[in-house]
Amino acid sequence: MYYNLSMKTLIFGGAFDPPHREHLNILLEASKAVNFDRVVIVPTFNPPHKEDSVIDFDTRVALIDKLFKKSGINYAVDDIEKQRGDGNYAVEVVSALKEKYGGELYYLIGGDSLVNIETWHKPELLFPLVTLVVCGRDGYFGLDEKIEYLKNKYGAKIIKINYVGSGISSTLVRLRLNLGLSVDVEGLELIKDKFNKYDGILKQLKSYQSDDLYFHSRAVAYRAVEIARHHRLNIDLNKAFLAGLLHDNAKQRLSLDGFIVPSDAVGSPVLHQFLGSVKAKRDFKIEDSEILSAINYHTTGRANMTTLEKLVYCADMLSEDRPCIENLLKVIMTDFEIGFRSCLASSYFYVLSKKRGMYPLTQQAFDYYIKDAKFPL
Ligand SMILES: [Fe+2]
Ligand SMILES: [Fe+2]
Structure with missing residues (x-):
């Protein structure tokens, strides 16, 4: 040379x-x-x-x-x-x-x-x-x-x-590959088959879900990890991943199977969060109370949420399969707490506009974080 x-x-x-x-x-x-x-x-x-x-x-x-x-x-x-x-x-x-x-x-x-x-x-x-x-x-x-x-x-x-990039990193690319999500990698055929880290849990989840819901679940898992990494949130990324992936595990299998759930949830769209939590424990052997709690409140939210609960709540609204998320996504990538409250408000007013009944936990979350919020962001 x-x-x-x-x-x-x-x-x-x-x-x-x-x-x-x-x-x-x-x-x-x-x-x-x-x-x-x-x-x-x-x-x-x-x-x-x-x-x-x-x-x-x-x-x-x-x-x-x-x-x-x-x-x-x-x-x-x-x-x-x-x-x-x-x-x-x-x-x-x-x-x-x-x-x-x-x-x-x-x-x-x-x-x-x-x-x-x-x-x-x-x-x-x-x-x-x-x-x-x-x-x-x-x-x-x-x-x-x-x-x-x-x-x-x-x-x-x-x-x-000063380069403002897409925020993608090799770690996130590997996560997408392991989840079977699309990636922008030249020569993908050389490595695609090597990424099978989650095949067991993915196969099981897929058996409970339609193609669209299965894609959504993986996209939520990805978004949860992406946001947590971006903000260096003080939470276990594996918990963010599992809570995101399994949050809708019961959405298309709503039989109570003897589980006790809040009586006002039966027949309502929020039922699947409560069933998701108990079925994640039964079927996926998830014992971690933080993961189960994040699944348990992912639709309604509640007052005084944990960081993991907020994360899964937002990732569920901002996964790549959702339409028109760009603005909210920008907000949450700038400031997690403001992003969370924006998601909460957006969801609350959507339910209000549809004149659906407001689930009490959602009202409590709204009052706690937005209406009566007495603490600075
Ligand atoms: Fe859900
Ligand atoms: Fe969802």
């Missing part, structure tokens, strides 16, 4: 597990900020903290090629991390790359990584080697302050690109 010492090389490291459209978009945005001559993509060998990873290194490289080949970007994939084996520190890899490629090195990282960069191994040795190109796509709180701080303390060279 020919190496020109005056070349500007952008290092784009990551797990690429799997690579997706957002990686390309970020790179295109970075190319506007830095006039680099080439990109060297450096997949991590063994993605740390990714227990649900099933894509091996060579397949990830094949997927990267499929994604970037069409882009016109002058790129190469460097398998240095595979050659070096497990447990590489960024500073070691970057200095090896500096030696190999020469010229000016730029290193593209996410805003979350920059915020935590002082926890990396010997960051003070990394800063002199590269100019960091930081993607602030998620609007990390305090990113600008952190950049100033690192510049002052270490003399770090940092360029920030």
Whole structure:
């Protein structure tokens, strides 16, 4: 390979597990900020903290090629991390790359990584080697302050690109693949069959539901996790997933089966939430009271809801199978609490306009959070 010492090389490291459209978009945005001559993509060998990873290194490289080949970007994939084996520190890899490629090195990282960069191994040795190109796509709180701080303390060279992306990440892509939802991934055929983490529970749920309801259930599970991750809500993502997935498990099987439910719910559209809770316990062996409670109030809401209850309530209204959700979705992605109250109000006034009877729990939720709300958001 020919190496020109005056070349500007952008290092784009990551797990690429799997690579997706957002990686390309970020790179295109970075190319506007830095006039680099080439990109060297450096997949991590063994993605740390990714227990649900099933894509091996060579397949990830094949997927990267499929994604970037069409882009016109002058790129190469460097398998240095595979050659070096497990447990590489960024500073070691970057200095090896500096030696190999020469010229000016730029290193593209996410805003979350920059915020935590002082926890990396010997960051003070990394800063002199590269100019960091930081993607602030998620609007990390305090990113600008952190950049100033690192510049002052270490003399770090940092360029920030303001990229507002779709919020998709490899973790969310893997979740969609495991749920059998559509994804925007080049070379999907190479990996599709590997994502079967939830096949057991999905098969069971499907047996209780029409195609539309089954799609809705998976879309709610996805939305619940997506919102929880976006806001870093202090809840267990597995609980968000299960509560979202199973919230309507009883919607199309309304026999009481001897269960005691509130008498005023029988024959009403809210019956399925109460049955959903007890049947999730009986049929899916869900013992967790927080999950069961989120299912139990997903239609009506109630006063003084838990975060998980609010999350499933909103995800149910804002899943991708619902029409006209863009505005409410924007609100909740900006502010969870305001988003929740907007969902509650929207649902309340819809029921009111239809002149359906208002279920007491819904009235109580409305009074608590909106009509009599005496506490600031
Ligand atoms: Fe429901
Ligand atoms: Fe639902």
